[in-house]
Amino acid sequence: MNDVYDRLVGLLTRGFGIEPDEVSTETTFNELEMDSLALVELGLAAQDEFGVKIEDDDIRSSDSIGQAAEAIAAKAVSIG
């Protein structure tokens, strides 16, 4: 889970101009001012990074980064 969170923050840093020290597991995507298209872009990037299928509603703007990491980790376990 921590590993997934760190890699997710890595995607946010590389693709969305977000500094790692700006965010915590509690930070929501709303707070990062990421619009709905940005969440789709993040989902696509995460799909490549973690090798799991991520649907449109898996990452919502009201979710925190920690919640998104948990959702991705759960998928990774279920296919792993």
Added chain:
Amino acid sequence: MTRAAVISGLGSWLPPRIVTNDDLARELDTDDAWIRSRTGIGQRHTADDRTATSDLAVEAGRRALKSAGRESADCVVVATTTPDRPCPATAPLVATGLNLGTVPAFDVAAVCTGFLYGLGVAGGLIAAGTVDSVLVVGAEKFSSILDPQDRSTRAIFGDGAGAVLLTAGDPDAPGALGPLDLASDGTGSDLITVPSGGSREPFTARTGPGYDPYFRMVGKTVFRSAVERMAASALDVAHRAGWSVDEVDLLVPHQANLRIMHAVADRMKLPRERCAVHLDRVGNTAAAAVPLALADAVERGRLRPGDRVVMTAFGGGITWGACAVRWPDVTPI
């Protein structure tokens, strides 16, 4: 010897009237920064009330013929989402407008993928020996189907037309259409649609509140699907052409949205600089977008003879596709 369809002329036409983001902001709840950050679009062209799709197509077709140094073609294929009328097709009018006599002429309906479908059909007619040349036109007066109150579609779409002349030639000649991928998935037919006015919900049956004659799009789902489909299709044709991603000189994607285009390049592991961008000046012109972007890329020195180019598109249907071409020495007009 096998006959190939070779690109021997390229024409483009945009109606002169420009609508800037600031113009839209005066009518709708939007602004320049909002439109640019979400779409990458700064302005679009819109045709006036007297101009129909066939008028734009005739102008682009005339220019493609001139670019090829020819006065005629054996066949006309028009890819459009916005025909002059639901019946008949627009292409016969275009053929007549170009003084091509009684040549075969028909429309192809694959929304934003229409131009690539048109290339596929035209390439087949030439390869089979049915005709020796085909004018393939992508033309749209997309403004004619937009909901005046819908800020998302009003900001994205523009009018215009682009055309290529395909002529029979050697498969190894520069400009010969290379590997082509075309696909569709009708389970996504509701994603990009004009809900009413067809046989499912005819104009005469219901004109109440449920009747919707305007273009609608489910943005988020389309975004994801467009990125996945275009990237996979572009990689497929590049692979079949024997090119590594590094060897692709220019990707000419359907000009849907700058963020979609960049996401396609990222997914292909292609540097974003090798993605042709025209929509900042013309918006998304649907079936006209790929030929217009090709002409723009040549005019700006981004696409040179001998370059390996991959075109890819995604549109309503849903449909998608890609085509690989070694770029010929043509001057767009």
